[in-house]
Amino acid sequence: MPHKGFTLWFTGLSGAGKSTLANRLAQEFRQREYKVELLDGDEVRTHLSKGLGFSKEDRDTNVRRIGYVARLLSRNGVIAITAAISPYRDTRNEVRREHREFVEVYAEAPIEKLAERDVKGLYKKALAGEVKNFSGISDPYEPPLNAEVVVQTDRESVDESLDRILTYLEEKGFIDAEAPVAAGGY
Amino acid sequence: MPHKGFTLWFTGLSGAGKSTLANRLAQEFRQREYKVELLDGDEVRTHLSKGLGFSKEDRDTNVRRIGYVARLLSRNGVIAITAAISPYRDTRNEVRREHREFVEVYAEAPIEKLAERDVKGLYKKALAGEVKNFSGISDPYEPPLNAEVVVQTDRESVDESLDRILTYLEEKGFIDAEAPVAAGGY
Numbered sequence: 001m002p003h004k005g006f007t008l009w010f011t012g013l014s015g016a017g018k019s020t021l022a023n024r025l026a027q028e029f030r031q032r033e034y035k036v037e038l039l040d041g042d043e044v045r046t047h048l049s050k051g052l053g054f055s056k057e058d059r060d061t062n063v064r065r066i067g068y069v070a071r072l073l074s075r076n077g078v079i080a081i082t083a084a085i086s087p088y089r090d091t092r093n094e095v096r097r098e099h100r101e102f103v104e105v106y107a108e109a110p111i112e113k114l115a116e117r118d119v120k121g122l123y124k125k126a127l128a129g130e131v132k133n134f135s136g137i138s139d140p141y142e143p144p145l146n147a148e149v150v151v152q153t154d155r156e157s158v159d160e161s162l163d164r165i166l167t168y169l170e171e172k173g174f175i176d177a178e179a180p181v182a183a184g185g186y
Numbered sequence: 187m188p189h190k191g192f193t194l195w196f197t198g199l200s201g202a203g204k205s206t207l208a209n210r211l212a213q214e215f216r217q218r219e220y221k222v223e224l225l226d227g228d229e230v231r232t233h234l235s236k237g238l239g240f241s242k243e244d245r246d247t248n249v250r251r252i253g254y255v256a257r258l259l260s261r262n263g264v265i266a267i268t269a270a271i272s273p274y275r276d277t278r279n280e281v282r283r284e285h286r287e288f289v290e291v292y293a294e295a296p297i298e299k300l301a302e303r304d305v306k307g308l309y310k311k312a313l314a315g316e317v318k319n320f321s322g323i324s325d326p327y328e329p330p331l332n333a334e335v336v337v338q339t340d341r342e343s344v345d346e347s348l349d350r351i352l353t354y355l356e357e358k359g360f361i362d363a364e365a366p367v368a369a370g371g372y
Contacts, residue, residue, distance in 0.1 A: 077263070
């Protein structure tokens with residue numbers, strides 16, 4: 001068995017690198033021929049949560065649905081990777097409790113830096129009051145207190161963050177350590 | 187490999203036996219230690235479709251969501267069994283097109299018999315006009331034209347219907363034929 005099923009749950013502010021890391025990990029796992037599904041933004045909004053907005057209630061519904069699907073997948077041996085902001089601690093913990101194997105990864109970066117970088121131009125709008133319910137500005141973001149992995153995406157490169165996540169998963173036996181390339185086989 | 191992933195999609199009127207058959211099959215597969223998930227009524231309504239009603243649009247959304255989750259599961263080697271009425275042919279076929287392995291089972295029974303038996307008392311209410319959007323009475327039910335299996339639940343026993351479904355799955359290579367019990371091993 002190269003891996004067991006588990007859910008890798010990213011949380012973090014907009015622009016903190018959740019989707020980038022989630023996509024790179026999914027790619028890495030596919031290369032290793034692991035079973036993996038990525039439940040990210042558009043896909044989830046289209047298939048599970050069309051019509052939901054960004055109120056606390058709607059966000060919680062969205063997070064619970066993603067959690068439900070991730071749970072079905074992970075208990076059947078799939079690596080389910082999610083990348084929703086999932087700003088509310090209690091709701092994330094509720095999803096965690098329903099899982100057997102759950103790894104929370106907090107993509108942490110100071111909001112000042114994210115606002116400065118502002119890849120999608122959303123922080124500018126949020127700070128100008130043009131976007132309502134923006135996590136961390138006009139809406140709460142509750143960081144995890146006991147995430148299995150914290151990656152500091154303002155200070156680490158993507159590769160460094162990836163390495164730290166993979167190392168955690170290997171050390172805890174979620175995935176096999178990559179076999180070192182043998183010099184001459186045997 | 188004892189089985190490959192596929193979706194077993196029941197369709198049929200209320201009371202036609204979809205849930206009964208779906209539950210029995212899930213039980214049978216679990217006994218064979220297959221990976222199986224049952225996406226049925228309450229579970230789905232709670233986790234995926236809370237707030238949806240019974241208009242065409244809402245039913246279609248419900249069916250598409252179930253289809254999405256079934257697809258994720260089945261393409262990862264799980265047997266996903268669904269048991270929603272799923273009354274609209276086009277929507278079922280849309281779900282089918284998104285699948286690699288899809289087996290539609292039509293639980294067929296004349297509406298007169300279902301109304302007569304009326305296990306949940308719903309037909310009486312629907313015929314009295316007290317239930318709106320009741321498939322087959324105040325709302326359409328479009329039977330499949332090319333279902334892989336048709337079980338005639340008013341004329342067959344549950345065991346007979348089960349046998350026919352299992353035989354189809356074995357013949358088409360979705361599951362292994364049950365090994366006959368050896369008299370003395372070898």
